[in-house]
Amino acid sequence: MTDLALDHVRRMARYNRWANNRLYDACAMLSPEDYFAPRPSFFGSIHATLNHILVGDSIWLGRFTGSVPAHLTRLDMILHEDLATLRAAREAKDAEIIAFTDGLDSAALSGSFTYRNMRGDEFTDPLFPPLTHFFNHQTHHRGQVHGLLSHAGVEPPELDLIYFLRESGQS
Known part of the structure; x- marks a missing residue:
């Protein structure tokens, strides 16, 4: 894998942290009633969608590192009951993601990994495409929260x- 690919996944890890910080800042402007309100979305609320992103990130990062947390059994789990503790967990996970991507080298990024999905089926995949999916999944669900925020006022x-690229000076 080229240095460009390594630069890309490292940039995406930092973009993920930046976007999450901005999104959580906006969510903090909501009243608790608006933040937890049922909304027409796949996970049913802003809070549930933010929890899902953290669940998905925890599962995928665990697959990449070989240590999926055993307590993660459903994609719709509520890991944290309030925004403050969810945000703290989000920030910690973002730091883990950055540390993981910073620890990759070309050989690892070009290599494969073996994991089990939530049904227990085993797969061996090259790392780079699922890592790209990982970042795309985050962006997809952040976009859902983004839309829900606009409906919440x-x-x-x-x-x-x-x-992010302009603000951070990265290209």
């Missing part, structure tokens, strides 16, 4: 990668 933040 809070101006959604700019989350596009280009804004």
